[in-house]
Amino acid sequence: MNSKQPHIILKTNDLSIGYVSKKKQTCIASNINIELKRGELVGLIGANGIGKSTLLRTLTQVQNPLDGAIEINGKKVSDYAPIELAKVMSLVLTEQITSKNLSVLELVALGRQPYTNWIGNLSKLDTEAINNALDHTNITELIHKKCFELSDGQLQKVMIARALAQDTDLIILDEPTTHLDMYHKAYILKLLKKLAKDTNKTVLFSSHEIDLAIQLCDNIIVMTENQVVSDVPYNLIKQGVFETLFPKDLIAFDEKTGSFRVKN
Incomplete structure:
Protein backbone atom coordinates (compact mmCIF):
# COMPACT_ATOMS: atom_id res chain seq x y z
CA MET A 1 0.00 0.00 0.00
CA ASN A 2 1.34 3.46 -0.91
CA SER A 3 1.76 5.86 1.94
CA LYS A 4 -0.32 9.01 1.76
CA GLN A 5 1.49 11.85 0.05
CA PRO A 6 2.13 14.85 2.34
CA HIS A 7 0.05 17.92 1.55
CA ILE A 8 1.97 20.63 -0.32
CA ILE A 9 1.38 24.01 1.31
CA LEU A 10 3.49 26.21 -0.98
CA LYS A 11 4.77 25.49 -4.47
CA THR A 12 6.62 27.55 -7.07
CA ASN A 13 6.65 26.84 -10.79
CA ASP A 14 9.64 28.16 -12.79
CA LEU A 15 9.69 31.26 -10.58
CA SER A 16 11.99 34.16 -11.49
CA ILE A 17 12.63 36.94 -8.98
CA GLY A 18 14.21 40.38 -9.21
CA TYR A 19 13.39 44.02 -9.84
CA VAL A 20 11.91 46.24 -12.52
CA SER A 21 12.90 49.91 -12.63
CA LYS A 22 12.82 52.46 -15.45
CA LYS A 23 11.87 49.76 -17.93
CA LYS A 24 14.93 47.73 -16.95
CA GLN A 25 14.50 44.24 -15.54
CA THR A 26 17.10 42.78 -13.18
CA CYS A 27 16.78 39.04 -12.58
CA ILE A 28 18.32 37.77 -9.33
CA ALA A 29 17.33 34.11 -9.61
CA SER A 30 15.28 32.02 -12.04
CA ASN A 31 13.88 28.53 -12.52
CA ILE A 32 12.97 28.29 -8.84
CA ASN A 33 10.91 25.15 -8.25
CA ILE A 34 10.32 24.39 -4.59
CA GLU A 35 7.66 22.58 -2.59
CA LEU A 36 6.98 23.13 1.11
CA LYS A 37 5.05 20.32 2.74
CA ARG A 38 2.75 20.44 5.73
CA GLY A 39 4.47 20.21 9.12
CA GLU A 40 7.98 20.89 7.82
CA LEU A 41 10.64 23.26 9.14
CA VAL A 42 12.39 24.70 6.09
CA GLY A 43 15.48 26.91 6.14
CA LEU A 44 16.42 29.37 3.40
CA ILE A 45 20.16 29.97 3.31
CA GLY A 46 22.77 31.60 1.12
CA ALA A 47 25.55 34.18 1.19
CA ASN A 48 24.84 37.85 1.96
CA GLY A 49 23.22 39.66 -0.95
CA ILE A 50 22.34 36.49 -2.82
CA GLY A 51 18.60 37.28 -2.85
CA LYS A 52 17.05 35.53 0.16
CA SER A 53 15.00 38.57 1.18
CA THR A 54 13.91 39.13 -2.42
CA LEU A 55 12.67 35.55 -2.59
CA LEU A 56 10.73 35.94 0.67
CA ARG A 57 9.23 39.26 -0.45
CA THR A 58 8.12 37.61 -3.68
CA LEU A 59 6.62 34.57 -1.95
CA THR A 60 4.67 36.88 0.38
CA GLN A 61 3.32 39.20 -2.35
CA VAL A 62 5.34 42.19 -1.16
CA GLN A 63 6.79 42.36 -4.67
CA ASN A 64 5.78 40.75 -7.93
CA PRO A 65 7.65 37.87 -9.55
CA LEU A 66 9.36 38.49 -12.87
CA ASP A 67 8.00 35.21 -14.20
CA GLY A 68 6.47 31.95 -13.06
CA ALA A 69 3.84 31.22 -10.44
CA ILE A 70 3.47 30.76 -6.68
CA GLU A 71 0.72 28.59 -5.20
CA ILE A 72 -0.51 28.15 -1.65
CA ASN A 73 -2.77 25.15 -1.10
CA GLY A 74 -3.08 24.74 -4.87
CA LYS A 75 -4.27 28.33 -5.47
CA LYS A 76 -2.17 31.05 -7.07
CA VAL A 77 -1.06 33.61 -4.50
CA SER A 78 -2.06 36.40 -6.89
CA ASP A 79 -5.66 35.12 -6.81
CA TYR A 80 -5.98 35.53 -3.03
CA ALA A 81 -7.68 38.64 -1.67
CA PRO A 82 -5.51 40.25 1.08
CA ILE A 83 -7.82 39.08 3.88
CA GLU A 84 -7.84 35.53 2.46
CA LEU A 85 -4.05 35.48 2.17
CA ALA A 86 -3.77 36.58 5.81
CA LYS A 87 -5.69 33.45 6.79
CA VAL A 88 -3.24 31.07 5.10
CA MET A 89 0.11 32.84 5.53
CA SER A 90 1.57 34.80 8.44
CA LEU A 91 4.82 36.77 8.58
CA VAL A 92 7.46 37.52 11.19
CA LEU A 93 9.73 40.27 9.86
CA THR A 94 13.01 41.71 11.12
CA GLU A 95 11.67 45.27 11.29
CA THR A 168 -2.25 29.98 9.17
CA ASP A 169 -0.96 26.90 7.34
CA LEU A 170 2.29 28.71 6.52
CA ILE A 171 4.51 30.87 8.75
CA ILE A 172 7.37 32.77 7.10
CA LEU A 173 10.12 34.39 9.17
CA ASP A 174 12.84 36.70 7.87
CA GLU A 175 16.03 36.02 9.84
CA PRO A 176 14.35 35.33 13.21
CA THR A 177 17.70 34.91 15.03
CA THR A 178 19.15 38.33 14.15
CA HIS A 179 20.55 40.18 17.22
CA LEU A 180 20.38 37.03 19.38
CA ASP A 181 23.29 35.30 21.12
CA MET A 182 24.18 31.70 20.29
CA TYR A 183 21.98 30.20 23.03
CA HIS A 184 18.91 32.13 21.94
CA LYS A 185 19.59 31.45 18.26
CA ALA A 186 19.48 27.73 19.00
CA TYR A 187 16.47 28.18 21.31
CA ILE A 188 14.40 30.00 18.69
CA LEU A 189 15.18 27.52 15.93
CA LYS A 190 14.45 24.56 18.21
CA LEU A 191 11.18 26.27 19.14
CA LEU A 192 10.28 26.60 15.45
CA LYS A 193 11.11 22.93 14.93
CA LYS A 194 8.82 21.94 17.80
CA LEU A 195 6.03 24.23 16.59
CA ALA A 196 6.12 22.74 13.10
CA LYS A 197 5.84 19.24 14.59
CA ASP A 198 3.25 20.01 17.27
CA THR A 199 0.94 22.28 15.22
CA ASN A 200 1.49 20.65 11.80
CA LYS A 201 2.14 24.09 10.33
CA THR A 202 4.79 24.71 7.69
CA VAL A 203 7.54 27.05 8.88
CA LEU A 204 9.92 28.74 6.43
CA PHE A 205 12.71 30.95 7.75
CA SER A 206 15.75 32.67 6.26
CA SER A 207 18.94 32.56 8.26
CA HIS A 208 22.71 32.86 8.29
CA GLU A 209 22.85 30.10 10.92
CA ILE A 210 23.66 27.43 8.36
CA ASP A 211 25.12 24.93 10.85
CA LEU A 212 21.95 25.07 12.97
CA ALA A 213 19.73 24.82 9.91
CA ILE A 214 21.53 21.67 8.78
CA GLN A 215 20.95 20.09 12.20
CA LEU A 216 17.32 21.09 12.69
CA CYS A 217 15.57 21.55 9.34
CA ASP A 218 13.49 18.95 7.53
CA ASN A 219 14.39 20.63 4.24
CA ILE A 220 16.74 23.44 3.23
CA ILE A 221 16.51 25.83 0.28
CA VAL A 222 19.99 26.89 -0.81
CA MET A 223 20.51 29.98 -2.96
CA THR A 224 23.78 30.26 -4.89
CA GLU A 225 24.82 32.46 -7.79
CA ASN A 226 23.93 29.73 -10.26
CA GLN A 227 20.88 27.97 -8.85
CA VAL A 228 18.27 27.55 -6.15
CA VAL A 229 18.03 23.98 -4.86
CA SER A 230 15.84 22.39 -2.21
CA ASP A 231 16.31 19.03 -0.51
CA VAL A 232 16.82 17.30 2.83
CA PRO A 233 20.14 18.32 4.50
CA TYR A 234 21.72 14.87 4.05
CA ASN A 235 21.23 14.93 0.28
CA LEU A 236 22.52 18.50 -0.01
CA ILE A 237 25.67 17.50 1.89
CA LYS A 238 26.24 14.51 -0.37
CA GLN A 239 25.71 16.65 -3.46
CA GLY A 240 28.36 19.11 -2.28
CA VAL A 241 25.94 22.05 -2.37
CA PHE A 242 27.21 23.68 0.83
CA GLU A 243 30.76 23.72 -0.48
CA THR A 244 29.67 26.20 -3.18
CA LEU A 245 28.32 28.84 -0.78
CA PHE A 246 31.56 30.63 0.10
CA PRO A 247 35.01 31.20 -1.47
CA LYS A 248 37.10 28.09 -0.84
CA ASP A 249 40.23 30.08 0.04
CA LEU A 250 38.82 31.06 3.45
CA ILE A 251 35.92 28.82 4.49
CA ALA A 252 35.54 25.08 3.99
CA PHE A 253 32.59 22.77 4.62
CA ASP A 254 33.30 19.59 6.56
CA GLU A 255 31.02 16.88 5.20
CA LYS A 256 31.66 14.59 8.19
CA THR A 257 30.58 17.09 10.84
CA GLY A 258 28.09 19.01 8.69
CA SER A 259 29.64 22.34 9.65
CA PHE A 260 31.84 25.11 8.29
CA ARG A 261 35.37 25.90 9.43
CA VAL A 262 37.85 28.66 8.75
CA LYS A 263 40.91 27.50 6.85
CA ASN A 264 44.27 28.02 8.56
Whole structure:
Protein backbone atom coordinates (compact mmCIF):
# COMPACT_ATOMS: atom_id res chain seq x y z
CA MET A 1 0.00 0.00 0.00
CA ASN A 2 1.34 3.46 -0.91
CA SER A 3 1.76 5.86 1.94
CA LYS A 4 -0.32 9.01 1.76
CA GLN A 5 1.49 11.85 0.05
CA PRO A 6 2.13 14.85 2.34
CA HIS A 7 0.05 17.92 1.55
CA ILE A 8 1.97 20.63 -0.32
CA ILE A 9 1.38 24.01 1.31
CA LEU A 10 3.49 26.21 -0.98
CA LYS A 11 4.77 25.49 -4.47
CA THR A 12 6.62 27.55 -7.07
CA ASN A 13 6.65 26.84 -10.79
CA ASP A 14 9.64 28.16 -12.79
CA LEU A 15 9.69 31.26 -10.58
CA SER A 16 11.99 34.16 -11.49
CA ILE A 17 12.63 36.94 -8.98
CA GLY A 18 14.21 40.38 -9.21
CA TYR A 19 13.39 44.02 -9.84
CA VAL A 20 11.91 46.24 -12.52
CA SER A 21 12.90 49.91 -12.63
CA LYS A 22 12.82 52.46 -15.45
CA LYS A 23 11.87 49.76 -17.93
CA LYS A 24 14.93 47.73 -16.95
CA GLN A 25 14.50 44.24 -15.54
CA THR A 26 17.10 42.78 -13.18
CA CYS A 27 16.78 39.04 -12.58
CA ILE A 28 18.32 37.77 -9.33
CA ALA A 29 17.33 34.11 -9.61
CA SER A 30 15.28 32.02 -12.04
CA ASN A 31 13.88 28.53 -12.52
CA ILE A 32 12.97 28.29 -8.84
CA ASN A 33 10.91 25.15 -8.25
CA ILE A 34 10.32 24.39 -4.59
CA GLU A 35 7.66 22.58 -2.59
CA LEU A 36 6.98 23.13 1.11
CA LYS A 37 5.05 20.32 2.74
CA ARG A 38 2.75 20.44 5.73
CA GLY A 39 4.47 20.21 9.12
CA GLU A 40 7.98 20.89 7.82
CA LEU A 41 10.64 23.26 9.14
CA VAL A 42 12.39 24.70 6.09
CA GLY A 43 15.48 26.91 6.14
CA LEU A 44 16.42 29.37 3.40
CA ILE A 45 20.16 29.97 3.31
CA GLY A 46 22.77 31.60 1.12
CA ALA A 47 25.55 34.18 1.19
CA ASN A 48 24.84 37.85 1.96
CA GLY A 49 23.22 39.66 -0.95
CA ILE A 50 22.34 36.49 -2.82
CA GLY A 51 18.60 37.28 -2.85
CA LYS A 52 17.05 35.53 0.16
CA SER A 53 15.00 38.57 1.18
CA THR A 54 13.91 39.13 -2.42
CA LEU A 55 12.67 35.55 -2.59
CA LEU A 56 10.73 35.94 0.67
CA ARG A 57 9.23 39.26 -0.45
CA THR A 58 8.12 37.61 -3.68
CA LEU A 59 6.62 34.57 -1.95
CA THR A 60 4.67 36.88 0.38
CA GLN A 61 3.32 39.20 -2.35
CA VAL A 62 5.34 42.19 -1.16
CA GLN A 63 6.79 42.36 -4.67
CA ASN A 64 5.78 40.75 -7.93
CA PRO A 65 7.65 37.87 -9.55
CA LEU A 66 9.36 38.49 -12.87
CA ASP A 67 8.00 35.21 -14.20
CA GLY A 68 6.47 31.95 -13.06
CA ALA A 69 3.84 31.22 -10.44
CA ILE A 70 3.47 30.76 -6.68
CA GLU A 71 0.72 28.59 -5.20
CA ILE A 72 -0.51 28.15 -1.65
CA ASN A 73 -2.77 25.15 -1.10
CA GLY A 74 -3.08 24.74 -4.87
CA LYS A 75 -4.27 28.33 -5.47
CA LYS A 76 -2.17 31.05 -7.07
CA VAL A 77 -1.06 33.61 -4.50
CA SER A 78 -2.06 36.40 -6.89
CA ASP A 79 -5.66 35.12 -6.81
CA TYR A 80 -5.98 35.53 -3.03
CA ALA A 81 -7.68 38.64 -1.67
CA PRO A 82 -5.51 40.25 1.08
CA ILE A 83 -7.82 39.08 3.88
CA GLU A 84 -7.84 35.53 2.46
CA LEU A 85 -4.05 35.48 2.17
CA ALA A 86 -3.77 36.58 5.81
CA LYS A 87 -5.69 33.45 6.79
CA VAL A 88 -3.24 31.07 5.10
CA MET A 89 0.11 32.84 5.53
CA SER A 90 1.57 34.80 8.44
CA LEU A 91 4.82 36.77 8.58
CA VAL A 92 7.46 37.52 11.19
CA LEU A 93 9.73 40.27 9.86
CA THR A 94 13.01 41.71 11.12
CA GLU A 95 11.67 45.27 11.29
CA GLN A 96 11.17 46.64 14.78
CA ILE A 97 7.53 46.92 15.82
CA THR A 98 6.30 50.51 15.94
CA SER A 99 4.12 50.23 19.07
CA LYS A 100 6.30 48.84 21.82
CA ASN A 101 3.86 50.32 24.34
CA LEU A 102 1.54 47.42 23.58
CA SER A 103 1.42 44.64 26.13
CA VAL A 104 2.46 41.15 25.12
CA LEU A 105 -1.16 40.02 25.20
CA GLU A 106 -2.25 42.93 23.00
CA LEU A 107 0.46 42.26 20.43
CA VAL A 108 -0.31 38.53 20.23
CA ALA A 109 -4.02 39.33 19.93
CA LEU A 110 -3.27 41.35 16.77
CA GLY A 111 -2.75 38.01 15.06
CA ARG A 112 -6.52 37.57 15.13
CA GLN A 113 -7.21 40.67 12.99
CA PRO A 114 -8.10 38.66 9.86
CA TYR A 115 -10.93 36.99 11.78
CA THR A 116 -12.40 39.73 13.99
CA ASN A 117 -15.25 42.07 13.11
CA TRP A 118 -14.69 45.73 12.27
CA ILE A 119 -14.77 46.64 15.96
CA GLY A 120 -12.10 44.07 16.72
CA ASN A 121 -14.10 42.14 19.30
CA LEU A 122 -12.55 38.79 20.22
CA SER A 123 -14.74 35.69 20.09
CA LYS A 124 -14.26 32.58 22.21
CA LEU A 125 -12.43 31.00 19.25
CA ASP A 126 -10.10 34.03 19.03
CA THR A 127 -9.31 33.82 22.74
CA GLU A 128 -8.56 30.10 22.48
CA ALA A 129 -6.19 30.72 19.56
CA ILE A 130 -4.37 33.44 21.51
CA ASN A 131 -4.03 31.28 24.62
CA ASN A 132 -2.78 28.33 22.56
CA ALA A 133 -0.16 30.54 20.93
CA LEU A 134 1.00 31.81 24.33
CA ASP A 135 1.25 28.24 25.63
CA HIS A 136 3.15 26.93 22.60
CA THR A 137 5.77 29.68 22.90
CA ASN A 138 6.00 29.52 26.73
CA ILE A 139 5.31 33.23 27.28
CA THR A 140 2.10 33.11 29.33
CA GLU A 141 3.89 34.71 32.28
CA LEU A 142 4.81 37.71 30.10
CA ILE A 143 1.31 38.71 28.98
CA HIS A 144 1.10 41.88 31.10
CA LYS A 145 4.58 43.15 30.26
CA LYS A 146 5.01 45.97 27.77
CA CYS A 147 6.96 45.05 24.66
CA PHE A 148 9.65 47.66 25.38
CA GLU A 149 10.43 45.78 28.60
CA LEU A 150 11.33 42.57 26.78
CA SER A 151 14.71 41.21 25.76
CA ASP A 152 15.33 40.55 22.06
CA GLY A 153 14.81 36.83 22.62
CA GLN A 154 11.53 37.37 24.47
CA LEU A 155 10.26 39.77 21.83
CA GLN A 156 11.02 37.26 19.09
CA LYS A 157 8.94 34.64 20.90
CA VAL A 158 6.09 37.14 21.16
CA MET A 159 6.24 37.81 17.41
CA ILE A 160 6.17 34.07 16.75
CA ALA A 161 3.17 33.77 19.10
CA ARG A 162 1.35 36.47 17.14
CA ALA A 163 1.93 34.48 13.93
CA LEU A 164 0.66 31.32 15.66
CA ALA A 165 -2.46 33.14 16.86
CA GLN A 166 -3.14 34.04 13.23
CA ASP A 167 -3.59 30.28 12.71
CA THR A 168 -2.25 29.98 9.17
CA ASP A 169 -0.96 26.90 7.34
CA LEU A 170 2.29 28.71 6.52
CA ILE A 171 4.51 30.87 8.75
CA ILE A 172 7.37 32.77 7.10
CA LEU A 173 10.12 34.39 9.17
CA ASP A 174 12.84 36.70 7.87
CA GLU A 175 16.03 36.02 9.84
CA PRO A 176 14.35 35.33 13.21
CA THR A 177 17.70 34.91 15.03
CA THR A 178 19.15 38.33 14.15
CA HIS A 179 20.55 40.18 17.22
CA LEU A 180 20.38 37.03 19.38
CA ASP A 181 23.29 35.30 21.12
CA MET A 182 24.18 31.70 20.29
CA TYR A 183 21.98 30.20 23.03
CA HIS A 184 18.91 32.13 21.94
CA LYS A 185 19.59 31.45 18.26
CA ALA A 186 19.48 27.73 19.00
CA TYR A 187 16.47 28.18 21.31
CA ILE A 188 14.40 30.00 18.69
CA LEU A 189 15.18 27.52 15.93
CA LYS A 190 14.45 24.56 18.21
CA LEU A 191 11.18 26.27 19.14
CA LEU A 192 10.28 26.60 15.45
CA LYS A 193 11.11 22.93 14.93
CA LYS A 194 8.82 21.94 17.80
CA LEU A 195 6.03 24.23 16.59
CA ALA A 196 6.12 22.74 13.10
CA LYS A 197 5.84 19.24 14.59
CA ASP A 198 3.25 20.01 17.27
CA THR A 199 0.94 22.28 15.22
CA ASN A 200 1.49 20.65 11.80
CA LYS A 201 2.14 24.09 10.33
CA THR A 202 4.79 24.71 7.69
CA VAL A 203 7.54 27.05 8.88
CA LEU A 204 9.92 28.74 6.43
CA PHE A 205 12.71 30.95 7.75
CA SER A 206 15.75 32.67 6.26
CA SER A 207 18.94 32.56 8.26
CA HIS A 208 22.71 32.86 8.29
CA GLU A 209 22.85 30.10 10.92
CA ILE A 210 23.66 27.43 8.36
CA ASP A 211 25.12 24.93 10.85
CA LEU A 212 21.95 25.07 12.97
CA ALA A 213 19.73 24.82 9.91
CA ILE A 214 21.53 21.67 8.78
CA GLN A 215 20.95 20.09 12.20
CA LEU A 216 17.32 21.09 12.69
CA CYS A 217 15.57 21.55 9.34
CA ASP A 218 13.49 18.95 7.53
CA ASN A 219 14.39 20.63 4.24
CA ILE A 220 16.74 23.44 3.23
CA ILE A 221 16.51 25.83 0.28
CA VAL A 222 19.99 26.89 -0.81
CA MET A 223 20.51 29.98 -2.96
CA THR A 224 23.78 30.26 -4.89
CA GLU A 225 24.82 32.46 -7.79
CA ASN A 226 23.93 29.73 -10.26
CA GLN A 227 20.88 27.97 -8.85
CA VAL A 228 18.27 27.55 -6.15
CA VAL A 229 18.03 23.98 -4.86
CA SER A 230 15.84 22.39 -2.21
CA ASP A 231 16.31 19.03 -0.51
CA VAL A 232 16.82 17.30 2.83
CA PRO A 233 20.14 18.32 4.50
CA TYR A 234 21.72 14.87 4.05
CA ASN A 235 21.23 14.93 0.28
CA LEU A 236 22.52 18.50 -0.01
CA ILE A 237 25.67 17.50 1.89
CA LYS A 238 26.24 14.51 -0.37
CA GLN A 239 25.71 16.65 -3.46
CA GLY A 240 28.36 19.11 -2.28
CA VAL A 241 25.94 22.05 -2.37
CA PHE A 242 27.21 23.68 0.83
CA GLU A 243 30.76 23.72 -0.48
CA THR A 244 29.67 26.20 -3.18
CA LEU A 245 28.32 28.84 -0.78
CA PHE A 246 31.56 30.63 0.10
CA PRO A 247 35.01 31.20 -1.47
CA LYS A 248 37.10 28.09 -0.84
CA ASP A 249 40.23 30.08 0.04
CA LEU A 250 38.82 31.06 3.45
CA ILE A 251 35.92 28.82 4.49
CA ALA A 252 35.54 25.08 3.99
CA PHE A 253 32.59 22.77 4.62
CA ASP A 254 33.30 19.59 6.56
CA GLU A 255 31.02 16.88 5.20
CA LYS A 256 31.66 14.59 8.19
CA THR A 257 30.58 17.09 10.84
CA GLY A 258 28.09 19.01 8.69
CA SER A 259 29.64 22.34 9.65
CA PHE A 260 31.84 25.11 8.29
CA ARG A 261 35.37 25.90 9.43
CA VAL A 262 37.85 28.66 8.75
CA LYS A 263 40.91 27.50 6.85
CA ASN A 264 44.27 28.02 8.56
